[in-house]
Amino acid sequence: MIIDAHLHLPVDYPDFPAKREALLAELRKNGVDMGIVIADSVSESTIGSTADCAALFRGDSVIRVIAGISPFFSYPEQLRFCRTLLERGEIIGIKLFTGHEHFFCTDPVLMPVWELAAEYSVPVLFHTGWDDPQYAAPPVMKALARSRPQNTFVYCHCFYPAAAQCFAALGDCENVYFDISSTADDPAYIPQIKAALEAAIPAMPHRFLFGSDFGSCGQKAHLDLAASLDITAAQRENLMYRNACAVYHLQPETASAG
Numbered sequence: 001m002i003i004d005a006h007l008h009l010p011v012d013y014p015d016f017p018a019k020r021e022a023l024l025a026e027l028r029k030n031g032v033d034m035g036i037v038i039a040d041s042v043s044e045s046t047i048g049s050t051a052d053c054a055a056l057f058r059g060d061s062v063i064r065v066i067a068g069i070s071p072f073f074s075y076p077e078q079l080r081f082c083r084t085l086l087e088r089g090e091i092i093g094i095k096l097f098t099g100h101e102h103f104f105c106t107d108p109v110l111m112p113v114w115e116l117a118a119e120y121s122v123p124v125l126f127h128t129g130w131d132d133p134q135y136a137a138p139p140v141m142k143a144l145a146r147s148r149p150q151n152t153f154v155y156c157h158c159f160y161p162a163a164a165q166c167f168a169a170l171g172d173c174e175n176v177y178f179d180i181s182s183t184a185d186d187p188a189y190i191p192q193i194k195a196a197l198e199a200a201i202p203a204m205p206h207r208f209l210f211g212s213d214f215g216s217c218g219q220k221a222h223l224d225l226a227a228s229l230d231i232t233a234a235q236r237e238n239l240m241y242r243n244a245c246a247v248y249h250l251q252p253e254t255a256s257a258g
Helices: 016-030 050-056 075-088 108-120 138-147 163-170 190-203 219-228 233-248
Strands: 003-007 034-038 063-069 094-096 124-127 153-156 176-179
Touching: 003 233, 016 034, 016 050, 016 219, 034 233, 050 063, 050 075, 063 075, 075 108, 094 108, 108 124, 138 153, 138 163, 163 176, 163 190, 190 219, 190 233, 219 233
Parallel strands: 003 034, 034 063, 063 094, 094 124, 124 153, 153 176
Antiparallel strands: none
């Protein structure tokens, strides 16, 4: 079983149905059984807004959806819409695009997101690393995790490319999980990221989720990185699907992209 816990709709297709079919074809090609599509935080996007993605995958047995949300526009309306989707079971988490948008993960304006996620027992995800990494840097994330033990947080991209720094700083934050999407984006960084993952996964075997960031990065490259890791069979199962099932409350036994 493989669950890709970090997907986006691809951009190079004419409409959302075509994007959906291209994404599902990629899963089938790579032997991925189930995926989680993350919506953009804006109302109109080539990768789909929350409304677009929720509608596109409504009732789908293979794909689940995570809402994107921004505190910078129509925030109360976005929060109400996320609540409606959570009540319907149409989203399984909420993502904040720290770095892409300029707000810190500890900003009190985000309190309604943390409270909504805690109420429905879904995780809050953060974009990390890359450009403008200060907004969800490990020390800032650590402060949030300690102040909100009732929440589960997913630290997407492992503060790419500084994965070892990320794991060292957040290792004692049990409510923070690590999504390895984007970590195979640049071959030049793969040796150092591979070493960091091989050191951290045995120490925190229940806190790593496989993800590829497909739509922006290659799914096959991330599968190859995961396959190359020198970890036990049980740790690999945790990484590839069991941890995603636990964090996102998934029951994937009947799902298959084939």
